[in-house]
Each structure stands twice: as structure tokens, then as C-alpha cells.
Amino acid sequence: MKIGFITLFPEMLAAVTDYGVTGRAIKNGLLSLQSWNPRDFTHDRHQTVDDRPYGGGPGMVMKTEPLSDALAAARQALPKARVAYLSPQGRPLDQAALSELATREEWILLAGRYEGVDERLLQAEVDEEWSIGDYVLSGGELAGMVMIDGVARLLPGVLGHAQSAVEDSFVDGLLDCPHYTRPEDYRGEQVPEVLLSGDHERIRRWRLKQSLARTWERRPDLLDRVTLNKEQQELLAEYISEQTS
Numbered sequence: 098m099k100i101g102f103i104t105l106f107p108e109m110l111a112a113v114t115d116y117g118v119t120g121r122a123i124k125n126g127l128l129s130l131q132s133w134n135p136r137d138f139t140h141d142r143h144q145t146v147d148d149r150p151y152g153g154g155p156g157m158v159m160k161t162e163p164l165s166d167a168l169a170a171a172r173q174a175l176p177k178a179r180v181a182y183l184s185p186q187g188r189p190l191d192q193a194a195l196s197e198l199a200t201r202e203e204w205i206l207l208a209g210r211y212e213g214v215d216e217r218l219l220q221a222e223v224d225e226e227w228s229i230g231d232y233v234l235s236g237g238e239l240a241g242m243v244m245i246d247g248v249a250r251l252l253p254g255v256l257g258h259a260q261s262a263v264e265d266s267f268v269d270g271l272l273d274c275p276h277y278t279r280p281e282d283y284r285g286e287q288v289p290e291v292l293l294s295g296d297h298e299r300i301r302r303w304r305l306k307q308s309l310a311r312t313w314e315r316r317p318d319l320l321d322r323v324t325l326n327k328e329q330q331e332l333l334a335e336y337i338s339e340q341t342s
């Protein structure tokens with residue numbers, strides 16, 4: 098997957114290019130990330146990238162020409178790419194959306210700063226808007242990098258079998274089960290004996306029951322969005338009856 102990133106702060110992208118799963122994906126040629134900085138497309142002495150909002154009010158808006166020229170340069174490099182803008186007004190990002198996005202060959206992310214981008218530019222040049230949550234950040238860069246991380250994990254070959262995204266929580270729409278590692282006794286608390294049993298089928302069912310239980314307890318809204326199979330229904334019913342008996 099080839100990603101273009103329009104940002105005033107390209108240095109921030111080191112968080113995904115230089116570390117972890119995304120850094121390895123880039124190093125292994127499974128993902129590429131190229132940035133364009135609107136400041137490089139200014140023509141005034143002060144390299145101005147913001148402008149005052151029509152109608153007055155607080156804050157500034159991203160200056161349209163440098164943004165549009167940076168986008169044009171990105172499109173030249175990534176002619177097949179859809180352009181996505183990050184904003185609280187966008188479609189909420191979830192695991193299903195990441196799965197959709199992971200099928201793309203090319204993608205351009207536009208990270209806004211200040212109060213955002215001229216609506217006419219969004220209408221003319223942006224194909225989709227995405228939000229990583231109902232809160233306000235100081236820019237779109239961190240949101241864009243969240244999307245890159247979530248998509249990268251789903252690209253073929255990025256995660257080895259040991260880290261398979263298939264077993265990730267949310268892949269089945271449920272919260273993750275609890276995890277344990279050494280020591281067996283941590284401040285007087287023991288590891289659940291099932292995890293020491295070596296009985297893989299029993300462990301699988303225990304983990305699934307724990308995922309269902311946590312989802313029921315902490316995010317019942319997620320259960321409205323998934324269709325539980327017979328085993329999942331039985332395990333959840335078992336847990337609920339244990340809680341109410």
C-alpha cells in the first residue's frame with residue numbers, strides 16, 4: 098500500500114516510519130509513506146500557511162493555495178489514490194472500516210491544522226472524511242497515524258503468525274480477553290489454572306468466554322452489532338447465569 102500524507106509537521110510521521118509494526122512494514126516494502134508539506138508550496142517570504150476566517154471569529158484556517166498545490170503534487174505521485182481528510186465530522190473509524198481501507202493500493206491523507214480547511218476545498222478535492230473519535234485534537238496527524246497503524250496490521254505479511262491480526266480483539270467485534278505472563282504468582286495473584294493446563298481447546302473456550310464476558314460488562318453496545326454463533330451464545334449465557342446465580 099502506498100500512502101501520501103499532507104502535513105505541516107512531516108517530522109511527526111517518524112512515529113510510524115521509525116518504530117514497531119508500521120516501521121517494519123515500511124522496511125519490508127509492504128507499505129510506503131511519502132509526505133508533502135504545504136509550507137513547501139508557499140511563495141511569500143514568511144511561507145504563510147494559514148489565513149483569517151471569513152466571518153471573523155477565533156482561530157485561523159489553512160490557506161487554500163499551498164494545500165491545493167501540495168495535494169496536486171501528491172496526486173501526481175499517487176494517481177489512483179482517494180483523498181481522506183481527518184476530522185471530528187468524519188465517518189467514525191472502526192475495525193470494519195480498517196478492513197475496508199486495507200484493501201486499497203494507494204491513499205492520500207490530509208491532516209488539517211488550526212480550525213481546519215476551507216469547505217470549498219474539501220468539496221472539490223476530498224473524497225472522504227474520517228474521525229478517530231468524538232473529541233477535538235490539535236491536528237489531523239495523530240489521527241492519520243492511528244489509521245495507518247490500524248491498516249498496516251491488516252496488510253498481508255505484516256504480522257507474522259505469532260501476532261496474527263485474525264485473533265485480535267475487535268476482529269470478531271468483541272473486546273480482548275485478559276492476558277498473563279510470568280511470574281505465575283504476581284503479588285499473591287495467580288494465573289488462571291486453565292492457562293497452565295496445556296489443554297488448548299479448553300484455553301480457547303476460556304479466552305472466548307472472557308472476551309464475551311468483558312464485552313457484555315464493559316461495552317454491551319458492541320454486542321448489538323455482532324451476530325454471535327452458537328458457541329458464543331452458549332458461553333455468554335453461561336457467564337450471565339453465573340453472574341446472576
Ligand SMILES: CN1CCN(C(=O)c2nonc2N)CC1
Pocket residue numbers: 183184185208209210211212213214227228229230231232233234235236237238240
Ligand atoms: C482540523 N483538525 C481538527 C481536529 N481534528 C480531530 O479532532 C480529529 N481528526 O480525526 N478525528 C478527530 N477527532 C483533526 C482535524
